[in-house]
Amino acid sequence: MNFLIMGPPGAGKGTQAEALVKKLGIVHISTGDMFRSAIKKGTEMGLKAKEYMDKGELVPDYVVVGMVKERIYQPDSVRGFLLDGFPRNVVQAEELDEMLKEAGLSLNAVINIVVPHEKLVERTTGRRICRSCGASFHIMFKKPQTEGICDNCGGELYQRSDDNETAVNNRLYIYEANANPLIGYYRAKGLLLNIDGDQDINKVMEDILKNICA
Numbered sequence: 001m002n003f004l005i006m007g008p009p010g011a012g013k014g015t016q017a018e019a020l021v022k023k024l025g026i027v028h029i030s031t032g033d034m035f036r037s038a039i040k041k042g043t044e045m046g047l048k049a050k051e052y053m054d055k056g057e058l059v060p061d062y063v064v065v066g067m068v069k070e071r072i073y074q075p076d077s078v079r080g081f082l083l084d085g086f087p088r089n090v091v092q093a094e095e096l097d098e099m100l101k102e103a104g105l106s107l108n109a110v111i112n113i114v115v116p117h118e119k120l121v122e123r124t125t126g127r128r129i130c131r132s133c134g135a136s137f138h139i140m141f142k143k144p145q146t147e148g149i150c151d152n153c154g155g156e157l158y159q160r161s162d163d164n165e166t167a168v169n170n171r172l173y174i175y176e177a178n179a180n181p182l183i184g185y186y187r188a189k190g191l192l193l194n195i196d197g198d199q200d201i202n203k204v205m206e207d208i209l210k211n212i213c214a
């Protein structure tokens with residue numbers, strides 16, 4: 001099974017994706033995580049992407065599309081995958097269709113997490129990420145057992161450089177400009193599942209599972 005999870009910055013995509021891939025035994029393909037890992041390694045692509053990310057802007061389509069294409073052709077993707085953070089606009093969605101077609105694959109469903117705009121700034125600015133495994137926590141809504149330490153792997157938690165109010169507002173603005181056409185694209189294909197993301201983390205997971213198994 002191949003899925004896509006979408007929603008505004010801070011909607012809970014990464015949080016739900018982490019639990020979902022464990023449950024379903026599929027691969028998590030997060031373009032944001034892939035860029036952050038490229039930055040950590042200091043690759044040329046990572047350095048280029050960082051300029052856009054720090055401002056809260058989108059990395060150019062051709063860079064993201066090339067990176068996802070390479071990832072989808074990795075052997076572990078045959079188990080099924082959950083794409084998180086890609087596509088972010090209709091151009092990317094069309095490119096995704098093209099690459100899936102070439103690979104003889106298709107999407108089973110698109111999980112769209114819906115959260116009111118006013119909740120998103122506090123979710124993103126309070127987010128803390130594990131340096132080692134990328135898991136996300138929150139200073140109020142998902143506190144780690146020990147402050148500053150990842151529950152999963154003991155790694156150090158940090159605040160993403162783009163989780164400041166200026167970059168977050170820019171990301172929300174860009175998201176809102178692209179969201180409706182993208183949502184329309186998948187609704188027309190009959191793949192869209194709207195999930196209320198303004199609930200307890202576990203309840204959101206329950207709703208996702210109910211919908212994708214329906």
Ligand code: ADP
Nearest residue numbers: 010011012013014015123127137138141142201
């Ligand atoms: P995204 O990947 O969509 O940007 P995350 O999964 O990283 O979002 O979640 C953003 C922040 O909000 C994180 O700090 C996370 O712990 C927290 N969070 C996720 N889901 C919920 C929820 N249902 N209720 C409250 N906080 C949440």
Ligand code: ADP
Nearest residue numbers: 009010031032052053057058059064085086088
């Ligand atoms: P969030 O869920 O908080 O928006 P992500 O981790 O998904 O954050 O993405 C962080 C940044 O990485 C984005 O603001 C953007 O600069 C870049 N990025 C990730 N995915 C894409 C994409 N599909 N297209 C363009 N840029 C992307």
Ligand code: ZN
Nearest residue numbers: 130133150153
């Ligand atoms: Zn960790």
